[in-house]
Amino acid sequence: MRPSQILRSDEIPIGKYGHYLNKDTWGHLGCILPQKGINTYQLSPNRQNILAGAANDAVFNTWRRFSKQVLYWAPPLLAAYYAMDWAMKRNEYLNSKAGRAETKGN
Template identity: 35%
Template sequence: MRPSINRASEMPGPQRAWSSWWGAPIIKQKGIIQYTLAPNQAKAGPQWIRTYIFNFYRRVSAEAVYFVIPFGIGYGIYTWAKRRDAYQNSKAGHIASGAAHH
């Protein structure tokens, strides 16, 4: 468990606080800044889809080398082995290997 912060744990309030304790007259606070959200930023839906598509393309295209090349090599080995197996189990493959004569 995280220990509480000293300024938040003192009951009567810290000496160097921006606001005073309950019931004291309100003084003008310093250092408080209010931010607002622009109306065009509040509508995130239309921007979200376009941003998602372009960001997805950017990330996938940057990583494509790391999965397209190994996949291509693996698929090439798979198709070569499948064709070779089909040839070796065919009649022409048995005759070529000399296994037809016992």
């Protein structure tokens, strides 16, 4: 086969793995042989139940995600709560009459 025959044909080979670009149909990439082993299926939109099992999946997916993450955020949250509670009670005590008397005496 002469190189000029390739240039005059409808398909121009691109690359080294047998991919072709069809000259006549711009934007339709593909090879000269039909694809094998590709199955496509369609279902009419009015035959689909798009929310089938959504509520059930949402409950169990939420529980699964919560149970895997709770040990990362619960202990620091509890520690911060108890530290803040202690600080507020200590501040209230130190600003009371008994607290001022205690700190003034030292």
